[in-house]
Amino acid sequence: MTVAIGINGFGRIGRSLMRIVGAGPETGLTVAAINDVAPVERLAYALRRDSLRGGFPGTVAARPDYLVVNGRPIRAFNESGPRQIPWSAVGADVVIEATGQFRSGDLARMHITHGGARKVVVSASATDPDAFLVYGANHHTYDPARHDVVSPASCGVNALTVMAKVLLDRFGLRGVSTSVILSAQGWQRVHDATSGTSRDDPRLGRATNESIVPHDHVVGDLVRVVLPRLGEIRYSYYCVPTPIGSLAELSGQAERPLTVEEINSAMAEAAAGSLLGVLAYDPDPTVSIDVKGNPASCLFDPSGTQATADGGLKVRGWFDNEWGFSHRLLDLARLVGGEHPALPLARHAWSVV
Numbered sequence: 001m002t003v004a005i006g007i008n009g010f011g012r013i014g015r016s017l018m019r020i021v022g023a024g025p026e027t028g029l030t031v032a033a034i035n036d037v038a039p040v041e042r043l044a045y046a047l048r049r050d051s052l053r054g055g056f057p058g059t060v061a062a063r064p065d066y067l068v069v070n071g072r073p074i075r076a077f078n079e080s081g082p083r084q085i086p087w088s089a090v091g092a093d094v095v096i097e098a099t100g101q102f103r104s105g106d107l108a109r110m111h112i113t114h115g116g117a118r119k120v121v122v123s124a125s126a127t128d129p130d131a132f133l134v135y136g137a138n139h140h141t142y143d144p145a146r147h148d149v150v151s152p153a154s155c156g157v158n159a160l161t162v163m164a165k166v167l168l169d170r171f172g173l174r175g176v177s178t179s180v181i182l183s184a185q186g187w188q189r190v191h192d193a194t195s196g197t198s199r200d201d202p203r204l205g206r207a208t209n210e211s212i213v214p215h216d217h218v219v220g221d222l223v224r225v226v227l228p229r230l231g232e233i234r235y236s237y238y239c240v241p242t243p244i245g246s247l248a249e250l251s252g253q254a255e256r257p258l259t260v261e262e263i264n265s266a267m268a269e270a271a272a273g274s275l276l277g278v279l280a281y282d283p284d285p286t287v288s289i290d291v292k293g294n295p296a297s298c299l300f301d302p303s304g305t306q307a308t309a310d311g312g313l314k315v316r317g318w319f320d321n322e323w324g325f326s327h328r329l330l331d332l333a334r335l336v337g338g339e340h341p342a343l344p345l346a347r348h349a350w351s352v353v
């Protein structure tokens with residue numbers, strides 16, 4: 001079965017979704033329509049020419065009301081709010097809300113109540129969605145009868161959660177503390193700005209290339225919402241000027257003393273088995289740019305593992321904040337769009353074990 005999606009917001013995430021789905025029919029998805037406040041000519045240009053990902057591997061053109069990708073016309077709306085977008089008229093079943101503007105459950109739900117879509121996946125840590133579903137960790141808790149607006153939380157939370165899941169299941173885990181170093185985001189500014197930033201925090205308007213910017217609004221605590229057995233979590237989140245490629249670190253206390261080898265073996269096994277495609281494993285010495293283009297939620301880095309005699313541990317994983325997260329959004333779109341969700345895990349393996 002193919003799930004028809006609508007993409008609201010054709011920015012970094014929206015265009016990544018288009019690149020992935022445009023790659024071929026094996027994704028089980030098709031893009032029925034897109035919507036953005038920008039005119040379709042600009043959207044076509046932005047898809048064709050991408051400073052970070054390079055040229056689009058295919059053809060892209062614009063014609064009135066349509067984005068034409070690899071010869072296939074895709075309806076392009078030019079609306080500024082979910083109330084106005086007629087998704088059902090073009091057969092879009094699942095809307096991926098990727099503007100960053102309609103993050104609350106109530107606003108995102110308008111794609112259903114007003115646009116006629118069946119389900120919505122919000123591409124951010126939504127406020128009050130019907131469920132937070134992190135693929136590989138708790139996506140099996142999806143309940144089609146109760147969950148219409150779902151959120152995968154954030155890219156950083158996905159990276160942390162899959163590492164936490166392995167540790168929790170294998171060794172028990174408590175006293176968790178997490179840290180995310182996130183590459184620059186589109187809403188950041190080249191120079192200090194006083195308006196138009198992501199949230200009402202003056203630090204988020206500071207010049208991107210000059211500072212490490214604390215971003216305490218991204219709720220690292222959502223790891224606990226997804227994996228309640230973890231208990232309380234301390235967390236920190238920072239934006240840094242690198243253009244792509246981010247870092248997640250997690251420390252905590254296992255039920256018994258562990259060796260570095262035990263921890264790394266558990267991660268390698270999960271990457272090759274239960275979390276195939278969601279967790280990847282690479283022993284090659286890695287820096288952040290190496291994760292660019294990796295579809296996993298987390299590229300586990302065994303060189304970052306530490307273990308202490310009292311059961312303390314620390315682990316490190318990298319993630320492509322756009323590409324990995326976009327794959328998870330599409331995994332969720334397949335899940336909520338399926339009539340009988342079979343919960344297939346992402347198929348893209350990238351492990352070097």
Ligand SMILES: NC(=O)c1ccc[n+]([C@@H]2O[C@H](COP(=O)([O-])OP(=O)(O)OC[C@H]3O[C@@H](n4cnc5c(N)ncnc54)[C@H](O)[C@@H]3O)[C@@H](O)[C@H]2O)c1
Pocket residue numbers: 008009010011012013014035036037038079080081098099100101123124154155185186187321322325
């Ligand atoms: N880029 C990342 O690394 C990343 C990772 C995870 C989650 N996210 C989240 O995904 C969301 C989108 O991020 P992005 O990086 O793609 O942002 P972006 O700024 O690149 O794209 C946003 C797009 O939405 C469009 N838009 C803005 N207001 C609109 C409106 N009212 N109606 C229709 N379109 C509108 C803009 O024109 C733009 O094309 C944000 O909530 C962000 O926090 C981003």
